[in-house]
Amino acid sequence: MNKKIEKGVITVILSSMILTNTTFAASTIINKSETVYVLKEDDNIKDKTVSVWLNSKEDIKGKDKSNLKNIKNLKTDEKIENKNGYINWDENVKDIYYQGESEENIPIDVKIDYYLDGEKIENNELKGKSGHLKVVISTENNKYVIKKIDGKNTKVYAPYTVIAAMSFPQEVVSNIESKDAKIAKDGKNELVTSVLTPGLKENFETILEDRQMEEFKSEAEIEMDVKNYDPVEAYVVISNELFQNKADLETIDNLRNGVRELEDNSKKLVDASTKLSDAQHKLNSGITELGDGTVKLKDGSNELYEKSGEFEDKLDEVIEKVKPVPGAAQEMYEGGSKLTSGISDYTSAVGKMNEKTGEMKDGAKKLHDGSVELDNGLGKLKDATSQLREGSSKLSKIDELKEEVMSKLIELKNGIGKLSAGATELNAGANKAVESAGELVTGESEFNRNLQMLNSKVQEISVPDLSGIENINVEGDLQSIGQSAKSIGASVNDIKQVIGLLNQIQDPESKAIAQQAISQLAGSAQNIGQNAQSIGVSTNNVAAKLQALSGLSEMSNNLSSLKELKSGMNQLAAASEKINTGIEKLPSGLKELQAGTEKLSNGASEINSQLEKAMSEAASKMDTSELMKLSDSLVKLDDAASKLKDGSSQLREGTEQSEEAVNLFTDAITELNSNSPKLNSGATELTNGLLEFRDKSKLFDDFPRLKTEGIAPMRDGIKKLDNGIIDLNSGAIELKDGGDLIDDNMKIFAEKLAEFKQRGIDELDKKTEELPEFKEIVDTMSELSKKDSSFTGTTEGFDTKYRIIEKIK
Template identity: 55%
Template sequence: MNKKLEKAMALGILSSMLFSNTALATASIVNKSETVYVIKENGQNKDKIVSVWLNSDQGVKGQDKTDLKDIKNLKSDQKIKEENGYIHWDESSKDVYYQGKTTRDLPVDLQLDFYLDGEKTTNQDLKGKSGHLKIVLSAENKNYVIKNIAGKKTKVYAPYVVMNTMSFDESVASNIKAENSKVVKDGKNEVISSVLTPGLTENFQDLLEDIQMEDFKNQVTIEMDVKDYQPIESYAVISNELFQNKANIKSINELRDGIQKLQDNAQKLVDGSMKLTDAQEKINHGIQDMDGGVQKLNKGSQELYDKSGELENKVGEVIDKVKPIPGYAKKMAKGGDQLSSGISAYTSGVGKMNANTGKMKDGARQLAQGSRDLDNGLGQLKGATSQLRLGSKKLEKMEGLKGDVAAKMGALRKGIGQLSEGASSLEAGIGQAQAGANILANANGDLNNGIQKINSQVQAISLPAGPGADMAGQVQNIVEKSSSIQGSANQIDQVIGLLREIDDPKAQAAIVSLSGSSKNIKMAAESIQSSGKNLAKGMGNSSSGNLGQQVQALQVGMDQLATSSQKLNEGMKNYPNKFDALKDGAAGLKHGADRINQQLGQSMQDLDGKLDTSELMQLAEALVKLDVATGQLKDGSSKLRQGTEQSEQGVDTLADAIAELDSNSAKLNEGANDLSKGLNEFSEKSIMFNEFPKLKSQGITPMRNGIHELNSGISSLGDGTIKLKNGEEILTLSMKTFSEKLAEFKQKGIDELDRKTKDLPETKEIIDTMSDLAKKDTSFTGSSQGFKTKYRIIEKIK
């Protein structure tokens, strides 16, 4: 162990021995022991920290006065609250330990001066130098009062004893001479201990002879020869406890003898305390707790080592599963590009279809107008044939009816002609709509191909737990883009709703199939959104253990989307064929109208040129049949009129829906492009997974090796704790021995003077004043009622 540290601890033990709290206090008294730790460098105090130990057999209770700052509990994490300069204690524990910082000036100022070959220098500047070294240790007492003694004002200094020690390696220092100090060899070190009594010389300088005060020293001088000097650290303990009990002194010589004995005992204390490593009170209890903690720590570190081995194996398994991720990501990115191209073709087809809806609407309007004219003409014809039928019995007036019938038939022929023109326009519009439907079917085929390719890539994914937050971001991107697919499915639903207006059994069957496929697409898209969100969440928190299930759910949802897309694609393939029936119907309507028109023309010629009285009876029978046929034709034309009007409304609605679908094509294209971009970014970033094996080689394995070394060190610490416990027992014995020696000095030195002071009244008054000053200076941080306080100062000088 570092000898300098041993010296510091030795002085701490010395102070504890001097000021150990006794167990003789009453139940209402709390013993307060303060230790002030000071570090002095280049003549300046750098740090001043006070450690406080409160002790009471009945528990620590009361108002503890203190001026410390930044107070911390040394025994637990419990915060200490200070209010108005007091700490309120209500503890069942017998002991409380805390510390804080102080700004209070020290009552004694220590100074260490160095002279090499007669020239003043510093401790640090001496490093590596050789020559004759002189060290001067001085102590200045700053605590005094001015009192009227024997009729004159006298400055009386408070009594302090300074016990200092410093150590030099024998290879560095030789020929050591130290006045009023003890030099003891400790192994390869020369240990010098000194006792100073700053202010005692001034207190008795007019009362005692020089020979009587030769042991009262404010400074000591140490000389030696040094070679390749190494800077030292000096340790000192400052205390006034010896003077706090009232003493009637008669003999200064007895006081001098007592100080010499104190110096001898101080050296014995230093010799014994160098074997110890801790100067704290209650050390035995602390070591026992430490021993138990070390055992638990040893057990825990072994478990940590075992678990780190399992972690190392698991990381190896994860590395194997992570390796294929970049390849999968590349394939997914390629599928995303194909999907984007398919959606682009799909939206292009919707645009072309939207461009042709105007012609289809015109044809539907012409068809509706022709059917209305046809129905009106047939109505008029039916009225005329009814009148002919009623008037067939009045053959003599047939010549008068001839002109009326011809006029009615002319109007009928005109209406049929308009019907034929409307049928022609309808046929042309249906042809254009069929062309748009073909484009839509082709685009949907490309879209389906893209979905199928993405599905194949998704089904091939086999991700390990915790692939990383980057992948989670890309999966979130896929989730957002899947909403575009769901929106497209909703638009397809709108178109399907309009197509339901078509009055054709085969068309309706196809529409029902398309509707089912669209519904499946929406459900699959919703499933992908839900699974994708869970997957992204799982990737952000790989410890949940559900990432594999979430990937599986995403694969199921994507498979459902692919199945629905396939069904929709098959339905769209047959959809353009449904227009063939409409075209055939329109062509048949035109052909029938042309035939009726031709027959009406022939009939009008026959009516004008061949009608005579001899044939009236045959004409009457023909008129009856004509009336019946005309009625049937009128019923059919009414239904045709109703159907064409509904068809016109349906075409308008369909055209509006297609226009709306076309208006959303840009968003669909944008979504597909974003999806493709996101997948490509994911593919680029997935290359980072190639660095994942370094986690094991550069992280887990070195960590496990370090844990193994820590485990070995903890085992050694446990052995050292046992030795430390044995050393503590030696400390306890040393403390007891020193306390006995200190009591012996007090009895034979100061107390013995109580019987010899009658002839020294002035000296007695000064001694009493010194004792009063010591009694008033029992605490460095503050004392209050119910607290018995003592303090000591431990100062390290660099």
């Protein structure tokens, strides 16, 4: 439980018991009210803190004696210095609240022993136990003096009242009984309250009868049956304020008047306790609303912290995704610039090649036409040589065949003439094809080189992996966190409403003391509100920075198109390389063809010339022996003509395929050239887009700072807020339980005080007529109370009272 809240509220509740502090002295007097908070566990003091309230009708100015250490102001951050045991106040306020630590000993020892089925056991060992439990609350007074009264050394104890309260859940206890305490039921709890006066019985045991001292007890026993017991805590209040009024008893007669004054004061205490019970009931209603408000705060803060954790995880994913983007964007931009330049070179080469496509097509057509004519001429030549060969076998009948031979020779001469003309035309076409092939190789080589360079530049473009970016939705998380922060801020109003309830307390003394609790609750509300507002501001800042992610999904889609471009360029580059390899072989093949056609042309011309010469000589001589030689030549000529015919057929088929290939190639170049403007335009747009992407991607460099300087501090703040609300929630729950306990106990306390007045103080009134020594005992008790009016120290100008509140586990 938050100690500040616990102490503040208990101060509001219990400090109202102090009747003497509500009767203010002269305006120059500073009223000093001390509350000592003690936490005990296993009979050992774990913590001891003193809260002090200074109050005056005038501004507080004076020298405050104090033994406190580590002093701090409860309402401001102002540092308080303790110099040589004094605090010098020169303030323009009428109320000061401060606290510190003290090494002063507690005047009353309170001990609680537990016995389960007759065996002593520690409280923390009782968890889950069942059986018959006896609880013994014992007190020991350590403040006394030895004084000679009526001729005898008499030990007189300082007067203290001890109020002990415990609450037991009904589901674990039953048959609860006690002769020394008041038992009351409150819903699901059994409330046990006992008033003890350690040392008071010893002070009057020789004066009063036993029956008159039944209420002067230093020990209380409570018995009950328990099942699956859960250890509870005890709250104890120790005070001597009832006896701090001066007992001015100079004579036996005045003693009676003094006791009556004491009786009157005790009556006022009874009345004040009744008022306190009513005020406590009103305060308890406010505490209930505080508890409801803290439950809402706790739920909201838990959701806020969980949402901020989910948001941080998603932000980590975003940071990891976009980390390589700026560097890759720069590389992509540089590659895009090179790509634009390469595409320009590429389209220029395509244009040059396109200019030569007409000549290439003409050359291929002429080459094919020449090969057709050559093949046709060789066909006729072969027919003629075959006939001559057949006719040569009849040369023995030369005279008979002379005219026929001459006729065939004329046909042969005509055929060879055509062959020679066709060979010449074929040779011219071959020369043109060789020339065009050289230009084709040069153009294709330049085209392939530019295309390979272009592909290399395309492949160098690094495309970051932005897959999954479109699935990262942080806007919803930011909105949820913002709404939760607003909810937390709005819930602070619940705390402020409780503060309003506290402010409605009209009882002057209760209202004055309540300011300490109001101040602490207001501070908590302000801190929670500021934290919630700060988280809201941080959320807006984070949202503003995350706008850089806007459009990142669209960029991711565009980058996927770039990947397709890289793949397509790879395929195009591979095809171009194969074409280039084949084209490089074309000139050598065409040169061989050119050499063959040249030989063919020369050979045909020579045959034509020789045949013409032979025919002339044959016509004049017609010598049989010569004709036999001619027969042999014709056989060889026929064989050569057969081979030429076979070669010309293959040449004709090859040039036909070559023409088709050249046509396809030139058509492709023409289409590429027509698309060059689009390619150049697309490359320019791509480069411009990459430039814009590069500039925007620089924002991603600040993303890690967004986490370290934005999200991490925001989560730390949410965690602190959550922890504070958890403490506040726990405190509200314990305050509710403690408030219910004290609410009922105040009623019991009022009853007990009335009973104590009737059976104690009133009896003292009767005894003053019979016992002269009573005066000295009462005087001594009063002196001890006055000397022990302060726990931290007091001096002239201060009216000081104190009480001790112990929490025993």
